Amino acid sequence: MKLYRTERGIIIEKESTFYLLEDRDWNTCINDDRLFSTLEEAIKTAPVVHHTGTLLAPIDRQELWACGVTYLRSKIGRQEESKDAGGGDFYARVYEAERPEVFFKATAHRVAHPGRPVRIRKDSTWDVPEPELTLVVTSSGKIIGYTIGNDMSSRSIEGENPLYLPQAKTYDGCASVGPCILVTEEPLPPDTRIHLEIRREDRTAFQSSIAISQMKRSPQELVSFVFRECSFPHGCLIMTGTGIVPENEFTLKSRDEVLIGIDGIGTLVNPVE
Numbered sequence: 100m101k102l103y104r105t106e107r108g109i110i111i112e113k114e115s116t117f118y119l120l121e122d123r124d125w126n127t128c129i130n131d132d133r134l135f136s137t138l139e140e141a142i143k144t145a146p147v148v149h150h151t152g153t154l155l156a157p158i159d160r161q162e163l164w165a166c167g168v169t170y171l172r173s174k175i176g177r178q179e180e181s182k183d184a185g186g187g188d189f190y191a192r193v194y195e196a197e198r199p200e201v202f203f204k205a206t207a208h209r210v211a212h213p214g215r216p217v218r219i220r221k222d223s224t225w226d227v228p229e230p231e232l233t234l235v236v237t238s239s240g241k242i243i244g245y246t247i248g249n250d251m252s253s254r255s256i257e258g259e260n261p262l263y264l265p266q267a268k269t270y271d272g273c274a275s276v277g278p279c280i281l282v283t284e285e286p287l288p289p290d291t292r293i294h295l296e297i298r299r300e301d302r303t304a305f306q307s308s309i310a311i312s313q314m315k316r317s318p319q320e321l322v323s324f325v326f327r328e329c330s331f332p333h334g335c336l337i338m339t340g341t342g343i344v345p346e347n348e349f350t351l352k353s354r355d356e357v358l359i360g361i362d363g364i365g366t367l368v369n370p371v372e
Contacts, residue, residue, distance in 0.1 A: 100112065100113045100135065100138055100139075100281075100282045100283070101113075101279040101280065101281055101282065101364075101365070102128075102129070102134075102138065102157070102244065102279060102280040102282050103151045103154060103157070103278070103279045103280075104125055104154070104155045104156070104157045104158075104159070105151050105152045105153060105154055105155060106152055106153040106155065107119070107148075107152045107153075108120065108121065108123070109123050109125060109128055110148065110151050110152075111138050111141065111142055111145065112151075112279070113142060116147060117147065117148045117149065117150065117151060118141070118142045118145035118146065118147055118148070119145055119146050119147075119148045120138075120141055120145055121145065121146070123141075125157075125159045126159050126160045126161070126333045126334075129157070129161075129235060129237070129243065129244070129280065129334060130237050130238055130333055130334040131237065131243065132237050132239055132241045132243065134237075134243045134244065134282055135243070135282050135283065135284045138282060154212065154213045154214065154277060154278050154279075155212050155213075155277075156207065156210050156211065156212045156213065156275065156276050156277050157235070157246055157276060157277055157279065157280050157336075158207045158210055158276055158336055159207055159333075160207070160332075160333040161207070161331070161333050161334050161335050161336055162203065162205075162206060162331060162335045162336075163203075163204045163205045163206070163207075163210060163248075163274060163276065163335070163336045163337075163338070164201065164202070164203055164204055164325050164335055164336070164337050164338070165201075165202055165203075165204040165231070165248075165250055165268070165337070165338035165340075166199050166200060166201050166202075166316070166321045166324075166325075166337065166338065166339055166340050167193075167199075167200035167201075167202065167340055168190050168193050168194050168199070168200050168340065169199065169314050169315050169316050169321070169339060169340030169342075170309070170313055170314055170315065170340055170341060170342030171194070171313070171315070171342075172309070172341075172342050172343065172344050173340055173341055173342060173344060174190050174191060174194040175344075176254075176344035177190035177257075178190050178191060179347060180225075180254045180255075180257065180258030180347070189261055194315065198324065199316055199320070199321060199324055201321070201324050201325055202264060202265070202268065203265075203269070204250065204268060204269060204273070204274055204338060205269060205273055205274050209269070209270070209271050209272065209273055209274065210273075210274050210275060210276060211249075211272055211274065211275040211369055212275070212277070213275065213277035213278040213367055213368065213369070214368060214369065215275070215369065215370075216272060216369060216370045216371065216372035217249060217251050217272050217273070217274070217275050217357065217369045217370075217371060217372065218251070218270070218271060218272030218273065218371075218372045219251070219253075219351055219352075219353065219371060219372070220253050220256070220266075220270055222256070223253035223255050223256055223267075224255045224350070225253065225254040225255035225258070225350045226251070226252065226253055226254065226255075226350050226351040227251075227252055227254060227344065227345055227349070227350070227351060228249050228250070228251055228252075228295065228297070228351065228357045228359070229249070229250035229251070229252050229338075229340075229341035229343070229344075230247070230248070230249060230293050230294070230295040230341055230343055230359040231247075231248040231249075231250050231293070231338040231339055231340060231341050232245060232247070232248070232287070232291075232293060232311055232314075232318075232338075232339045232361060233245065233246045233247060233248035233276055233336050233337065233338050233339065234318050234321070234322060234336065234337040234339060235280050235334070235336055236322055236325075236326075236331070236334055236335050236336070236337060237334045238330070238331050238332055238333065238334050240322055240323070240326045242318060242319065242322060243282060244280040244281055244282040244283065245280065245281045245283070245287060245361070245364060246276050246277060246279065246280050246281070246336070246364065247276065247277060247278070247359050247360070247361050247364055247365070247366075247367040248274065248275070248276050248336070248338040248359075248367075249274060249275040249276070249357060249359055249367060249369060250268070250273075250274055250338050250341065251268075251272070251273045251274055251275075252267055252268060253266070253267040253268075254267070254350075272372065274338075275367060275369045276336060276367070277367050278365050278366070278367055279364065279365060281363060281364045286318070287311060287363065289310065289311065289312035290310055290312060291310065291311045291361065291362045291363060292308045292309065292310050292311070292361070292362050293308060293309055293310075293311065293341075293342070293343065293359070293360070293361050294306075294307075294308040294358075294359065294360040294361070295307055295308070295343045295357075295358070295359055296357075296358040296360075297345075297351070297355055297356070297357055297358075298355065298356040298358065299352065299354075299355050299356075300354075304349075304355065305345050305349055307343045307345075308343070309342035309343055313342050314339060314340065314342065316339075318339060321337060321339055322337060325337055351371050352371065353371055353372060354370065354371065355370070355371040356368065356369070356370050356371070357369050357370075357371060
């Protein structure tokens with residue numbers, strides 16, 4: 100099943116039929132350890148609608164966190180961008196360490212809705228989207244679903260000094276998530292692929308994909324570290340890192356379009372501002 104947050108309310112999609120979940124609060128809805136069963140029961144009496152309407156990012160009072168250097172390609176990319184600053188060895192160490200890289204990414208007001216612009220920092224010269232499987236986690240630490248994340252990143256700022264990571268990662272329009280939450284009781288298959296396409300002037304400027312089986316750490320392992328000393332009264336969303344890093348000569352430009360697809364979930368599309 101898929102769950103959408105929309106301007107008209109919460110909508111469930113099952114087998115290509117859409118149901119309006121009336122009189123439900125988003126934050127209560129997704130902070131439910133039994134969400135799959137709850138939605139199965141709800142559609143028995145929910146009215147059918149013909150489309151989702153305008154989509155909103157599936158985040159409200161939740162925090163968005165992120166994990167880095169979880170794929171080999173990400174480790175290599177981070178080492179390349181920071182080698183002149185002497186920080187390259189940090190990324191090799193964290194890739195092999197027991198403790199992953201975990202950082203706060205954004206609250207909802209810095210997250211772009213599906214179809215709305217993500218932003219490049221004005222003080223950055225080298226920028227990329229990072230397509231990431233994103234976990235939807237309840238306050239108890241249970242993964243109840245999956246969505247698509249675009250972790251916008253300034254490689255020039257992060258590469259200048261690893262301590263600049265918060266500035267490279269967190270700013271207005273620094274992320275997008277959506278277009279829905281895939282609600283399932285089973286983990287995603289290891290061969291699930293993440294796809295990235297960047298379009299520029301109606302042409303493909305970059306394209307690649309990777310299987311989530313290439314992720315070095317398991318989703319539950321990442322959740323356990325995020326939750327070690329942090330509580331989330333309304334649950335949280337956790338980006339799990341990227342395995343797709345464009346070549347060093349590539350940087351995003353205003354008016355580019357970023358398309359991130361994940362098998363079984365859908366495609367998240369955002370223009371670049």
